[in-house]
Amino acid sequence: SQQGEEDPQALSIQEGENATMNCSYKTSINNLQWYRQNSGRGLVHLILIRSNEREKHSGRLRVTLDTSKKSSSLLITASRAADTASYFCATEARAGNMLTFGGGTRLMVKP
Amino acid sequence: DTGVSQDPRHKITKRGQNVTFRCDPISEHNRLYWYRQTLGQGPEFLTYFQNEAQLEKSRLLSDRFSAERPKGSFSTLEIQRTEQGDSAMYLCASSLGLVDQYFGPGTRLTVT
Numbered sequence: 001s002q003q004g005e006e007d008p009q010a011l012s013i014q015e016g017e018n019a020t021m022n023c024s025y026k027t028s029i030n031n032l033q034w035y036r037q038n039s040g041r042g043l044v045h046l047i048l049i050r051s052n053e054r055e056k057h058s059g060r061l062r063v064t065l066d067t068s069k070k071s072s073s074l075l076i077t078a079s080r081a082a083d084t085a086s087y088f089c090a091t092e093a094r095a096g097n098m099l100t101f102g103g104g105t106r107l108m109v110k111p
Numbered sequence: 112d113t114g115v116s117q118d119p120r121h122k123i124t125k126r127g128q129n130v131t132f133r134c135d136p137i138s139e140h141n142r143l144y145w146y147r148q149t150l151g152q153g154p155e156f157l158t159y160f161q162n163e164a165q166l167e168k169s170r171l172l173s174d175r176f177s178a179e180r181p182k183g184s185f186s187t188l189e190i191q192r193t194e195q196g197d198s199a200m201y202l203c204a205s206s207l208g209l210v211d212q213y214f215g216p217g218t219r220l221t222v223t
Contacts, residue, residue, distance in 0.1 A: 042202060043214040088153050096142060096209030098167065101153030
């Protein structure tokens with residue numbers, strides 16, 4: 001079963017704007033990860049944030065984690081048309097264990 | 112190619128037939144995972160191996176499903192007596208120890 005919900009389910013923005021996606025989960029975690037998936041393709045790992053971290057950056061990506069609220073957000077700054085994809089959060093209860101994914105946010109960036 | 116590979120990429124089969132998928136992990140990765148993803152949903156865990164040992168299986172893995180990793184390298188996932196509800200993308204991932212899982216391109220199964 002899915003770990004939690006992602007919000008929004010779909011997001012459409014103009015190129016250059018920022019995109020924010022939210023993820024909520026239900027159980028305690030070791031880490032939370034964000035993945036990207038282009039239509040019909042495999043998953044690409046974007047960023048991992050550990051349960052003792054609150055914020056992490058990677059290029060145009062910024063991830064926050066609030067373990068008290070069991071929620072995370074992914075911010076993509078200065079979006080590009082090539083960022084169009086589905087984005088999934090995934091939690092890992094124990095390191096090296098299975099990933100539990102959310103339902104995903106489908107992002108469309110219009111040129 | 113040093114990534115995770117899966118074969119075939121697409122499989123169309125008739126209901127009731129058996130199918131087998133193969134996953135080749137990144138060389139020396141000791142953990143191998145199988146996930147299933149239906150249209151519009153996130154992937155769901157099926158099972159994982161550490162070397163040749165199958166350590167955990169999801170309730171989604173019914174008796175018709177069996178996974179093996181006989182030599183601790185490649186893995187196969189077999190579905191017997193396929194049903195239309197088995198139509199999905201089957202994703203394989205591998206990792207070295209307890210760190211990041213790298214996903215393959217997936218095998219898309221269509222059961223008619």
